Every structure is written in C-alpha cells, then in structure tokens.
C-alpha cells in the first residue's frame with residue numbers, strides 16, 4: 001500500500017478553505033484529468049457548500065464535433081485508407097456510429113499510442129493511405145507535429161493528418177465572453193501548462209478580472225489551488241498563480257512550442273457544444289499542406305446536429321451539472337453513452353456517474 | 366517442425382483418437398477403452414452445486430499460469446464460492462486450426478497438474494477443431510459439480526448490517542499481470558497471476574459456516590463488481606477503506622500509470638467473504654492459516670443506507686465505487 005503523501009496537509013488546506021469561503025463561488029477545473037482526480041479523491045464531498053466545482057471543456061474527446069467524426073469516418077469508404085487514432089476516440093458516436101463500429105464492419109481502424117506508430121505504418125505499407133486523427137490539446141499536438149517533421153524528412157507521401165488539435169486558452173476566453181457562464185476562477189490544466197507555460201493565461205486576470213491557478217493532480221495540489229483561488233477572489237486580486245512549479249516553467253517548454261509554431265498556425269476550430277472558437281485550432285502551416293487529409297481527400301465538412309437531448313454543450317461550459325441533463329443515468333450511461341461527455345474516460349458526465357452516483361451531484365452522505 | 370492442429374484432428378478419425386490419447390488422456394487421465402458418452406458419478410448426500418464457465422483468455426500463457434490451469438481453477442472457485450466441495454470437472458476444448466500441438470500439451474498438462482494436486486478429476490471432455498480464424502487458438506469451457514456440506518448457505522441475501530467484508534489476499538494481481546503483458550511492460554513486472562484453487566480455503570471456514578454470510582471469487586470486474594452485486598442483492602450499503610485494501614505496490618503503481626483501478630481488476634485466486642462481525646477475527650485466523658489466504662484482510666463492512674458501495678479514500682474523503690461499466694478489459698479470463 002502506497003501511503004499518501006500529505007494527508008494532513010490536505011486536511012489543513014481543506015480546513016483553511018472552510019474558514020475563508022464566505023460567499024457562493026464557481027470554480028471550473030478546466031481539464032478532464034483534474035475532473036477524474038477530483039472525483040476519485042472525493043474532493044467535491046468535502047468542499048464548503050459555498051464553493052462549487054464545475055468541469056470545463058478540457059477533455060479533447062468531449063469537445064470533438066460530431067461532424068468531424070463523421071468526416072473522418074467517411075475516409076474509410078476508400079479501401080486503401082487506414083485510419084489511426086488514440087484509443088479514447090474509438091467509442092465516440094458520430095451521427096453514423098463510432099469508429100469502433102466502423103472497425104467491426106471491417107474497416108481498417110487502428111488504435112495507436114503515439115503519432116510515430118502511424119509513421120511506421122506509412123513506411124511499412126506504402127500501398128496504403130494512412131490517415132491519423134490528430135486530436136488533443138497542446139499536450140499531444142507536439143507529437144503530431146513531430147510526426148509531420150519525420151514524414152517530411154522521409155518524404156512519405158501516404159501519410160496525412162485529419163487535424164482536430166485544439167488549444168486551451170482561446171476556449172477559456174470564449175467561456176469568459178459567454179454571458180451565460182459565471183465562472184469566478186479556473187483550475188488550469190497541469191499538463192497543457194507544461195507546454196505553454198503561464199503567459200498565455202495572463203488575459204484571464206488582465207482582461208476579465210478572473211483568477212486562475214495552474215495545478216498538479218494530487219489531491220493536496222488540487223486543494224491548494226482551490227484555496228489559492230478563493231484567497232485571490234476574496235482579496236480581489238485577479239492573478240494567475242502557478243502552483244505546479246516543479247514541472248511548469250513560466251515560459252513553458254520552448255522546444256515543444258517552437259515545434260508547434262514551425263508546423264502549425266492558429267485557425268478557427270469547432271468545439272462540440274461551444275461552436276466555432278476563433279484561433280482555437282491548429283492548422284498545418286504553409287509548406288506542410290500536403291499532409292492535410294482534408295485537402296488531400298477533398299473532404300467537405302457537413303455540419304450536423306448534435307445528439308438530440310444531449311446537453312454536453314452546457315455541461316462543458318459549466319452552466320449545468322450532469323444530473324440536470326434529463327438523459328443522465330437513464331438513457332445515457334457509460335455502457336450506452338448518448339453524448340461524448342459520457343463516453344470519454346475523462347468526460348464530465350462519466351466522472352459524475354462514476355464517482356458521484358446517479359442522482360446526486362454533490363453530497364453522497 | 367512444430368506439429369500443428371489440422372482440421373482432420375477434429376473429424377473423429379485416427380488423428381483425432383491419437384490427439385485425444387496423447388494430449389488429453391495423457392495429462393488428464395482416462396483412456397479410450399473406458400470412454401463412454403457420460404461420466405457416472407457417486408455423489409455424497411447433500412445439495413449439489415453445478416456450474417459452467419468459458420475461458421477465452423489472450424494470451425494463452427502468462428506468468429503464474431495458462432488457460433488450462435485458469436479454466437480448471439475458475440470452475441473450482443465458482444463451486445467453492447457456493448460453499449461446495451468440488452467432486453468433478455468436465456472440459457471442452459475448441460481449437461483453432463494451426464494451433465501448436467505442443468501448446469495444447471502444455472495446457473492439458475497444467476490442467477492435469479492442478480487436477481492431480483487437488484484430487485478433483487476431469488471426468489468428461491470434448492474437442493472440436495474449427496477453421497483458422499473461427500476461434501483464437503484455444504477456447505475452453507469447463508463445468509463442475511460439487512456437494513454443499515450441511516449447514517452451508519452462502520447466498521448474498523444473508524448479508525446483514527455490520528458484517529465485515531474480507532478478501533483472501535492481494536487485489537488485482539491477475540488482471541494487472543495480463544494487462545502488463547499486453548501493454549508490453551511485463552519485462553520489468555514481477556507480478557504473476559494469482560490463479561489458484563480456493564476450495565480448501567473456503568472449506569477451512571466451514572466451522573463458522575452459520576456466521577459466514579456469503580462468498581464470491583472476485584474475477585471479472587474485480588472486487589468492485591462483487592461488492593456492487595452484493596449491495597444490490599442484499600439491499601444494503603457497503604463501505605470499504607482504501608488504506609485497508611491489500612494491493613501490491615507494483616500493481617498500485619502500474620495501475621496509476623495505466624489509468625486503471627485495482628478494485629476493478631480481475632482476480633483468479635481471491636475469495637471475498639461477508640462474515641458476521643463477532644466471528645470476523647476468527648475467520649481471519651482460519652483463512653490466514655491456509656497457504657492461499659496468507660494476506661487475508663478485512664477491507665470494509667456492511668452499512669445501512671442505499672444499496673451502493675462507497676470507499677473511504679486514503680485522503681479521508683468518501684466517494685462512490687460504482688459497478689464497473691464500459692469496457693472491462695476483454696479476454697482476461
């Protein structure tokens with residue numbers, strides 16, 4: 001049994017928080033990994049009633065638009081095509097089923113752990129067209145960029161990317177711009193911040209007067225972030241605090257950032273539930289277009305309605321909680337998910353279903 | 366050259382006869398002369414327990430066992446969970462064309478080894494060979510029959526508030542071992558499958574039978590699955606304590622890395638018990654005295670409230686332990 005480091009510290013922080021929380025506050029944990037860690041450690045259960053944690057749009061799988069999945073799946077109509085993606089994407093329903101179903105029907109859909117595996121397919125199967133579904137935030141985008149660099153160097157003509165990479169700060173701006181949201185502070189994603197550093201979040205405090213804290217994933221780290229946010233809110237000090245210094249440098253990871261810049265340019269991107277967010281995507285830069293599957297296969301993007309009744313959009317914005325969706329735990333369960341927030345292992349609805357029960361969202365006991 | 370299974374091995378002729386003799390009779394006992402369409406058994410008096418299970422594990426061989434041992438132990442443990450003393454087992458093999466005969470020999474031999482060691486015979490069997498691609502190497506279905514001693518009734522409806530929840534050892538070893546192999550981290554892994562027969566362990570509790578409410582081997586879906594079933598079947602809540610769960614350090618660390626939870630990993634040699642509180646320490650002593658129960662531990666108790674499983678985390682907080690859902694790792698047993 002591994003003993004938890006800092007259990008006492010965790011409770012100290014919790015007690016402190018109870019002392020200083022004096023008015024209703026809404027804090028959003030942006031990232032799905034935080035959502036899971038919070039659920040697993042039962043953190044919501046011991047927060048002061050004033051402090052509400054809502055989950056944000058930081059699960060890349062959840063924010064993928066139906067239309068994008070449909071488009072990617074259409075590629076399989078060409079028998080030469082091999083589709084490759086990360087395991088998490090397999091069960092996300094588009095309007096015509098999921099990639100897992102497509103594979104069951106005989107399409108060549110492969111699950112990979114890294115973008116470089118896809119390069120290996122391209123090398124060893126020169127007669128096939130390998131299309132990689134590039135997905136994720138700033139954390140996985142560098143790996144895709146690296147694959148592009150390798151493909152370019154080796155002049156691989158049968159490799160391309162269906163690029164759905166997205167960036168976090170622009171989504172936060174969209175949330176802050178939205179009148180329906182009322183978020184007081186953000187727990188900022190640890191892993192994304194390792195890459196991008198502190199600076200890209202500065203606008204949160206400067207332009208919107210909100211607070212943010214970059215946090216690690218251990219319960220005391222999360223609790224410390226909540227405490228810091230509440231302190232800053234109480235003191236009316238809009239600021240971005242970095243509480244994950246052991247791995248997040250203020251300037252981020254320069255090498256990864258350079259790589260991203262070399263391969264990608266910011267572009268508009270469609271987020272499920274949030275719509276088109278300007279500059280929140282990463283398009284292949286001039287000179288690399290030949291690796292863009294959308295161009296290569298002349299893919300047209302047909303927009304589609306999201307699953308009727310699914311309220312993922314409002315969930316991702318922290319406007320409603322999962323149990324307020326009429327489908328939650330009835331028609332929509334992890335075995336038979338209706339929306340992406342229930343499919344992904346880091347989805348908000350899945351996390352609540354798993355750790356909070358079917359009909360409560362906060363107090364289990 | 367390695368000899369491979371061909372379709373002819375399944376078509377009833379001489380090839381089949383020699384396969385059955387060399388592979389199955391050799392390891393599992395029996396012979397052509399005495400073979401009949403049914404095994405005839407003498408059963409002691411009492412209630413009869415009867416169970417069946419299919420095994421499709423991939424890979425066939427893993428540290429700590431193989432599909433043959435697994436299939437035998439799995440059925441023995443299902444009988445044991447009902448409190449039954451196993452009497453006999455049957456085994457059916459579905460074999461894919463092209464399978465190495467040597468692999469098959471190993472599988473039959475390891476099944477034979479547990480059968481001899483436990484004294485529980487394999488009394489009936491069958492083999493079928495299917496075209497390449499219609500099965501994945503070897504699938505085995507085992508059935509078992511056992512007799513339940515007087516006074517034993519291990520049904521979850523017997524569970525009462527206050528009962529202690531006991532595990533007969535470390536959690537998640539089998540599931541972790543298989544996952545680690547599949548994920549390619551088995552080279553550094555020292556965790557082996559816990560695949561083992563548990564009927565003697567369960568029998569060691571017979572003196573306390575009236576205070577043992579129920580027992581279940583925590584296979585697919587792990588401890589989390591069994592406890593949720595118990596909560597549903599008994600209509601009672603169950604609380605478990607995270608820092609009382611016996612979990613090997615490597616399993617715990619590996620799970621964190623792979624995003625898995627040990628309480629949902631399969632076990633193939635661990636029994637869970639609900640025991641009346643005043644007999645829990647006695648049960649602990651009896652179980653620990655048995656070699657397969659050395660690491661027995663109390664991990665929680667039955668409480669009032671909703672029929673759900675709650676974990677008190679190592680952080681002192683509480684959270685739900687839901688029924689595992691979505692993809693339970695496929696083909697781990």
Ligand code: SF4
Nearest residue numbers: 311312325332339349
């Ligand atoms: S519960 Fe299901 S349908 Fe409702 S918002 Fe969540 S994912 Fe969508």
